[in-house]
Each structure stands twice: as C-alpha cells, then as structure tokens.
Amino acid sequence: MSSSKQAEEGGVDKVESNGRILIVDDESNAVKVLSSILSKDGYDVLESWNVERAIKIIRKEDVDVVVTDLKMPGKDGMQLFEYISENYSEIPVIFLTAYGTVESAVHTITNGAFYYFIKPLDYLKFKAILARAVQQRRLKKELHALKKRLSEQDRQPTIIGNTPGILKIFETINAVKDSVSSVLICGETGTGKELIARALHYNSKRKDKPFVAVNCASIPRELLESELFGYEKGAFTGAVSRRIGKFEEAAGGTVFLDEIGELEPSLQAKLLRVLQERKLERLGSNKKTNVEFRLISSTNRNLEKEIQAGNFREDLFYRINVISINVPPLRDRKDDIPLLVSEFVNEFCVRENKVLSVSDEVMRIFQDYHWPGNIRQLRNVVERAVVLARGSTITTKDLPRELLFAGRRQKAQDYAVTVTLRELEIQAIRNALRKCNGNKSRAAKMLGISRKTFYKRLKEELFPLETKFL
Ligand SMILES: Nc1ncnc2c1ncn2[C@@H]1O[C@H](COP(=O)(O)OP(=O)(O)OP(=O)(O)O)[C@@H](O)[C@H]1O
Numbered sequence: 001m002s003s004s005k006q007a008e009e010g011g012v013d014k015v016e017s018n019g020r021i022l023i024v025d026d027e028s029n030a031v032k033v034l035s036s037i038l039s040k041d042g043y044d045v046l047e048s049w050n051v052e053r054a055i056k057i058i059r060k061e062d063v064d065v066v067v068t069d070l071k072m073p074g075k076d077g078m079q080l081f082e083y084i085s086e087n088y089s090e091i092p093v094i095f096l097t098a099y100g101t102v103e104s105a106v107h108t109i110t111n112g113a114f115y116y117f118i119k120p121l122d123y124l125k126f127k128a129i130l131a132r133a134v135q136q137r138r139l140k141k142e143l144h145a146l147k148k149r150l151s152e153q154d155r156q157p158t159i160i161g162n163t164p165g166i167l168k169i170f171e172t173i174n175a176v177k178d179s180v181s182s183v184l185i186c187g188e189t190g191t192g193k194e195l196i197a198r199a200l201h202y203n204s205k206r207k208d209k210p211f212v213a214v215n216c217a218s219i220p221r222e223l224l225e226s227e228l229f230g231y232e233k234g235a236f237t238g239a240v241s242r243r244i245g246k247f248e249e250a251a252g253g254t255v256f257l258d259e260i261g262e263l264e265p266s267l268q269a270k271l272l273r274v275l276q277e278r279k280l281e282r283l284g285s286n287k288k289t290n291v292e293f294r295l296i297s298s299t300n301r302n303l304e305k306e307i308q309a310g311n312f313r314e315d316l317f318y319r320i321n322v323i324s325i326n327v328p329p330l331r332d333r334k335d336d337i338p339l340l341v342s343e344f345v346n347e348f349c350v351r352e353n354k355v356l357s358v359s360d361e362v363m364r365i366f367q368d369y370h371w372p373g374n375i376r377q378l379r380n381v382v383e384r385a386v387v388l389a390r391g392s393t394i395t396t397k398d399l400p401r402e403l404l405f406a407g408r409r410q411k412a413q414d415y416a417v418t419v420t421l422r423e424l425e426i427q428a429i430r431n432a433l434r435k436c437n438g439n440k441s442r443a444a445k446m447l448g449i450s451r452k453t454f455y456k457r458l459k460e461e462l463f464p465l466e467t468k469f470l
C-alpha cells in the first residue's frame, strides 16, 4: 500500500488530540511508562511489543508518528522502518536505542528516519521532537489532500449541452455557486446530477475545500449514521478509535447527499437538526461540535409525493430545497445528443487510439431512442461502440440489441395505432351505411356527424375509390 493510498482511505482523524503515536518496544515496562507520559500530554497512544503487531496497527489506524526500539527479538526496528518508508513514507519514525547500537541508529537517520534517542530518555527533549514530528506528518497529509483535490478539479468533466433546459442550469450554477444555501438536484438516473453538484462545488469559492459525496442508498442505515456523524472510541463494538464523520470532514467544503430520498426517518430528523444548528454530536459523545459545509442533495424520486406518502419529512424538504435544480431527461433534450455523442466518441477514441465517425443511421437511432438511463446510458453505448467498431465508422453493428429492437418496436407500434384507428373509422362508416341501407343522411345522423362531414370523410380520406361508386 502506498502512502497516498493510506491518506485516501483516511477519513479517520484525530480531533482535539495532539496526535496518534505508536510505541513499539519489546520491553513492556518501557512501553507503559512512555505511554502514560504521552497520554497525560494529550496524545492518543497505541502500543505494540513486536513489529508484526505494529504493522497491523499502522495499516488500520491513522498513526501520526512511530516511536520504536531498534533492537528487538524477531523482526527489529530497522525492518519496521523499512516497511514504513516503503508504504507509509509520510509517517515520521523516531528510534530509541541503547548505547551499544548508536551506529545503526545513525545509519537510520541517513536513510530518512526523523530522529534517534539514546536510552534513558531525556523526556523534555523527546517531547519537543515528537511535537515537531507530528506537525511534519500533518503538514504532509494536508499537502497530499490539497494535491488530490487540485487534481480532482482538473479531472472534472465539463457539462455538455446547448438546449434551453441545460443552459438554464448553467445560469443557476453561476448564480448560486458561492451561496451557502442548500441545493436540491432532481432528475432521473444518469441525467448528470452528480456532475452538476461537482460543478457547483468546483466553480465556487469552496473549491479548495473537500467535496464529500455520500450515497444514502448504498450504505446500510447503521453504517450511514456513523459515516455522516462520526463516532467516539468505544461508541459501539468495533469503534476502536475516534472517527470523524462526513459533515466534519467537509470542513468548509460541500457535502453531497446522493439519493437523499432513501434516508431513514430517524436520520432525516438528525440531518434536520444539523442543518438548523450547524452543530452535531458524534455517536457516543454528548459534546456538540461545530460543522460548516454546504449541502447539495440529489434525488430521482418525487420528494413531494414521498412527503404525502409520509416517507419524507416536509420540514427537512424545505431545508434542503432552498434552491432547486431540475435536470431534464435526455429524451426531452434530444438536440443535445449529437454534441454529447461527438464528445464521447472523441473521449473514447483517444483512449482506444482510434479515429471514428458515426453513421447517419446510428445517429438517427440515437435520436429516436428514449434513453431510460439517460446520459450515462448514452455514454456507455458510445464506449461500447467505439471499442467494437472496425474500420472508420460506427455502424448499427456496433450498437446493443435493445437500441435496434426499440427502434423497430416503436415503428411497429406507430403503425399498429394508425391502422387500427383508420380501420375503426372505416368499419363504423360501413356499418352505419349497411344499417341505413345506404342512406347517407341517416348514416351520418347515426354516427353523430353532419352530412357534410360524412361526405367529406367518405370522399377525401377513407375510401376515395369506393365513393366513386356511391
Ligand atoms: N451534460 C453532460 N455532459 C457530459 N457528461 C455528462 C453529462 N451529464 C451526465 N454526464 C455523464 O453521465 C454519467 C452519469 O452522470 P451522473 O453520475 O452525474 O448522473 P446522476 O444523475 O447522478 O445519476 P444517478 O441518479 O444514477 O446517480 C457520468 O459519466 C457523467 O459524466
């Protein structure tokens, strides 16, 4: 695991603690003494008596600094240091060493260790160096997070579209991006709700702060609660250390609650309280922590209906829906299809190292299709077609069956409807004429239309040939 991987998996953080220190020493007494001194100084201390256990802890916990003995039975401090340098290069390592091993301790420094101390420890000096090590690790972590956010900004895809519906969304984004008011984005699946949420964030003055997305539908309820609100060590079985939640993690940025319609009633109540008070309590804590974030939510459900059905709180709805953005489905903005197709074809051609155009027939099928999965589906269809295409053109051969069949089915259905209506009309006129023994005035009366209309129908539209003989 690389150090960047570790920071990504972060989410775990210490709030109010001076830092999380792992002490590794085979002499349990030495560990205990140091541990109690550091705990009193406000550090979170983790302990290990051997290297294997130390590695396990480093993998699981968000350790700021490792303090390790050099000589230990089995794997020694040097080997632990090598592991950390390779996998968690952001964690500073401080060595403790007995007098006889000073030479190897010096060697560790040239290899990048943070410091070494000769036992017995000069605690005052040790504490000063430790504080600096924690600070260094935090700066590195911040720098890493910042770099990650900057590269995320660069990677944001642009929202493509030129139709009135999407232009109006651009206008709204520009108008409200810097406000703190909550935004609710509604639209069918795959219409670009998350893309719009990201555009709101990355075009705003919050862009250097985190954009934290949580999908309310894909996380089980109990987990979702701790994801959002965080927890204290010991809040429940398995809460081995304190963890901050997504609202705190956003720290001045944006929280994106995807599929907010799926939020359970008890969590709806908790969210409402956070939005009202701008404070929250981590699970297992009775202390309130201030939170500052902008909320963007999205839903593909009709929340007004959910309110009527008693599934969604009305008061929460008004809180999250100060600004609303409705994203039209793709079938209602078909004029954007050529633009989107050309963008996606370009994107995947670059990836696949191909040069391709799209046949007229394929474009016609795209324009006629109803796109239940909206832009996501279009993008997937284009990706597949680019990969499959041989030669220089994307043809119907490269399309999935459902698109081809949908086209045929639609045509057949249109045909069936017109034929039926026409036939019904002809049938009615024929029946009427038969019943009235060919008397057109009576037949017209029977059908409830004027004689003039009846004639017109007969002559112009229905059976012009037959009328010749009437
Ligand atoms: N206007 C657009 N221009 C370019 N790409 C788009 C556009 N809208 C959506 N996409 C692309 O379509 C895919 C789906 O978009 P997104 O995830 O934002 O949809 P969603 O509305 O959040 O869907 P769901 O409701 O299923 O979560 C993404 O790959 C996104 O980049």
Ligand SMILES: [Mg+2]
Binding pocket: 193, 194, 258
């Ligand atoms: Mg989404």
